Every structure is written in structure tokens, then in C-alpha cells.
Amino acid sequence: MTTKEVGERVKSLREERKLKKNELANIAGISPTYINDIEAGRKCPTVEYLSFICDALNVSLSQFFSEEQLPIKKQLSLDALSPAQKKLFDDFLKSLD
Secondary structure, three states, X not given: OOHHHHHHHHXXXXXXXXXXXXXXXXXXXXXHHHHHHHHXXXXXXXXXXXXXXXXXXXXXXXXXXXXXXXXXXHHHHHHOOOHHHHHHHXXXXXXXX
């Protein structure tokens, strides 16, 4: 993933959550200028700072870099399932094969 693509992904996730840049920056504990530079593709965050951003956006690093990205609302719905519900859902999906 290029610096530009990282910035586009951060921006997309932020906008899906209806957050302003300064709101994301406050939640992540980093400067709004840095968020702006990331989204503009001028800077690429370190793993540490990207982790802070992902935490603020409620996505894991693996979800951030996943090529198969579920729409966020669907992913959040799946994340809210209990382990028993996840097993039932998984069993259902396997039955479709």
C-alpha cells in the first residue's frame, strides 16, 4: 500500500464514521496537522501512529490493510456478535458451500 493509498484509506474510514479530522486527531492522540498530511499523502504514519488511528476508527491493523474490505457497518455488526452467534453464522456460511 502506497503512502497515498494509506491516506485515502484513513480518510475513507474517517468519513464513514462521520468524524472531522480534528475529532479523529483528538481521539487518536495525535495532531490534526499530522492527520491532514496523512490523508493528503504527504506523510505515511509509523506503525505506532497508524495503530493509534486504527484504534480511534475501531478497526484492527489487519482490517485496515485487508484487500477484501467489508463495508464498515457490516464489519461492525459482525464484531458485535457473541462467540456463540459467530459460530452459528460461520456454520451457516459453511452450509452454503
